Amino acid sequence: MIAKEKTEKILLDVGDHLRTNDYLVGDRFSAADLTFCSLIKPLERVPCFIDDPRFRIVFEYHERIRRNYDPKYPNIDNFVEKMADKHRAQKKQNEKRFTTRLWAVVHRINFVQRFFIWFMAMVVSTVYPPVTDDEEMPEFQRSSSQDNRKQEALNDQRLMNNKSIWSMIKFIFKYQCHLFFTIPNQAAYLNRKS
Numbered sequence: 001m002i003a004k005e006k007t008e009k010i011l012l013d014v015g016d017h018l019r020t021n022d023y024l025v026g027d028r029f030s031a032a033d034l035t036f037c038s039l040i041k042p043l044e045r046v047p048c049f050i051d052d053p054r055f056r057i058v059f060e061y062h063e064r065i066r067r068n069y070d071p072k073y074p075n076i077d078n079f080v081e082k083m084a085d086k087h088r089a090q091k092k093q094n095e096k097r098f099t100t101r102l103w104a105v106v107h108r109i110n111f112v113q114r115f116f117i118w119f120m121a122m123v124v125s126t127v128y129p130p131v132t133d134d135e136e137m138p139e140f141q142r143s144s145s146q147d148n149r150k151q152e153a154l155n156d157q158r159l160m161n162n163k164s165i166w167s168m169i170k171f172i173f174k175y176q177c178h179l180f181f182t183i184p185n186q187a188a189y190l191n192r193k194s
Contacts, residue, residue: 004048011049015057029069037062037070045084117180124181 014036017024025032040062043049050059094100 007043007049011043011055011058015055018057018061029065033065034069037065045081120177121181121185124177125185 014024021027023029023033024036040058044059044062049055
C-alpha cells in the first residue's frame with residue numbers, strides 16, 4: 001500500500017470508531033486524543049482528505065477536541081501552517097519582483113535558442129551525416145610537379161587554406177556546426193553502438 005491508502009484506511013477506522021464513541025480511548029479525554037489531533041492537523045492542508053465527506057467526522061472530532069481542550073485554540077501556531085503562509089507570501093512577493101519577470105523572459109528566449117539548436121542539428125545531420133573513420137576515404141590530389149610525389153588530401157580536416165574573409169566565415173561556421181552537432185551525434189552513435 002502507498003502512504004495515501006494507508007492514511008485513508010487509518011482515517012476510516014478512526015471515523016468508524018468515532019461514530020459510536022466520543023473519544024478514542026474510553027469515555028474521557030486522554031493524551032491519545034490530543035496526540036491524534038496533533039497528527040491530524042497537517043492533513044487539514046491536504047485537499048483530498050479535508051474535502052472528502054468520508055473523513056468529515058474525523059476533522060469535526062479534531063475541531064471539537066481542539067476547541068474544548070486546547071488552551072491556545074483558535075490561535076494554534078503550527079509549524080506547517082507558518083511555513084505554508086511564509087512560502088505563499090514569498091511567492092506573491094517574488095511574482096512582483098523585476099528579476100522574476102526577467103527570468104521568465106530569459107526562459108522564453110532559451111526556449112527559442114533550444115529550438116534553433118534542434119533545427120540546426122537536423123540540418124547539419126542531413127548535410128554532414130556522422131561517418132566512421134572506416135567509411136571515409138581520403139581524396140588525394142597529386143602535385144603537378146613530376147619530381148615531387150607528395151600527396152595532399154583534399155578533405156584533410158587539419159589543413160586550413162583561407163584566402164578570403166568569406167572562406168574564413170565558412171570555415172568558422174562549418175567547424176562550429178561540427179563542434180555543436182556532428183561531434184555530439186557521433187558520440188551518441190558510439191554510445192548506442194556500445
